[in-house]
Amino acid sequence: MHALVRFAFLALLPALAGCASLYFPPPPQAPLLTQKGEFSGGLHTNFSNNTALQGAYALGDHIGVLGSASFLHSNKKQSFFGSKANREFVDHDFGEVGMGYFTRLRDQRVIEFYGGYGLGHTKRTESREGLTTQTLEGSLDKYFFQVNYSKKEAKTLHLFGRDFPMSYGAAMRASYVQLNNFTIDGQKHEAEDNIFFEPITFTRIQAVGPIQLQLISGSNFGLRHRKFLKAANSVFQLGIVVNLGGQEGKR
Template structure:
C-alpha cells in the first residue's frame, strides 16, 4: 500500500506540470435582450486577471448584435508544485463580434441564439530566476455558436433591510479556435486547432436600478488532444451587468 500511494501521486505530476494552454476563454455573453433598442453592457474579471468588457444592442425586436474585448496580463508560477523562481508571464488580448436571434417566451423567460467571430494575440514568456528560457507567441482565430437561456426560477434575498431580486440563467457555447503564426523563440511551429465546449451558469443579483452583480461559473472542454491549445483554463468570472431599455419583468 505504501508503494502504491507514491505511484498514484506521480501519475498526476505530468498533469499538474504540463504546458498550460495559450487560450484563455472570455466569458460567454448573455445579454438576454427583449425588444428593439435595448442595450446590455458588462465588465467581468477573475482571479487570473482575465478581464472582459462586453456590450450588446437589439437592432430589431428579435435581432441583436454583441461584442466583447478581453485582456489578460498575469505573472505566476509555471507549475503548481514548482519553485517560485520558475515563472511564466502571459499576455492575452482577444476580441469577438456576434449577431443572432432573441425572443421572449410566454412565461417571461428569454432564449437567444448567436453566432460570431473572434481574433486575438497570445504570448507566454517563461523564465527561471529572472532569465528568459522560452517565449511562445501566436495569433488566435475563432468561430463560435452560442445559446443563452434565462431560467424561470427567481428568488429574493433579504439583506440589510432590503430585498435583492436574484435570477438565474445558462449559456452553452461551442467554439472552433485556431492558433496561427505560432512561434517558439522566434522559430515557426506547426499550427494547432481545437473545438471547445464551454457551458456556463450565471446568477444575477439586482443591486441598484439597472445595475446587476453577476457570478459566472462554468467549464471548458477541448474535444481534441493538443499540446498548446487545450482546455486548461476554466470559465469563471465576477462582474457587473447593466440592461437599459428592456421589457419589464424578471429575466
C-alpha cells in the same frame, strides 16, 4: 448565506487550476435582450486577471448584435504550489463580434441564439531564476455559436438587512479556434486548432436600478487532443451587468 459559500468555493478553483494553454476563453455573453433599442453592457474579471468588456444592442425586435474585448496581462508563479522564482508572463488580447436572434417566451423567459467571429494575439513566456526558458507566441482565430437561456424562477438573497432579487440562466457555447503564426522561442511551429464546448451558468443579483452583479461558473472542454491549444483555463468570472431599455420581468 448558502449562496455566498458556494460563490467563495468556486472562486478558489481558478487559483488551483493550471494555465498551460494559449487559449483563455472570454466569458460567453448573455445580454438577454427583449425588444428593439435595448442595450446591455458588462464588465467581468477573474482571479487570473482575465478581464472582458462586453456590449450588445437590439437592432430590431428579434435581431441583436454583440461585441466584446478581453485582456490578460499577468506575471505569476508557473504553478500554485511552485517556487516564486519560476515565473509565467502572459500577454493575451482578444476581441469578438456576433449577431443573432432573441425572443421572449410567454412565461417571461428569454432565449437567444448567436454566432460570431473572434481574433486576437497570445504570448506566454516562462522563466526560472530570472532567465527565460521558453517563449510561445501566436495569433488566434475563432468561430463560435451559442445559445442563452434565462429561467423565470427567482430567489431572494437576504443580506445586511436587505433583500436582493436573484435570477439564473445558462449559456451553451461551441467554438472552433485556430492558433496561427505559432512560434516557440522565435522558431516556426506547426499550427494547432481545437473545438471547445463551454457550458456555463450565471447568477445575477439585482444591486440597484439596472445594475446587476453577476457570477459566471462553468466548464471548458477541448474535443481534440492538443498540446498548446487545450481547455486548461477557467471560465469562472465575476462582473457587473447593466440592461437599459428592455421589458420588465425576470430574465
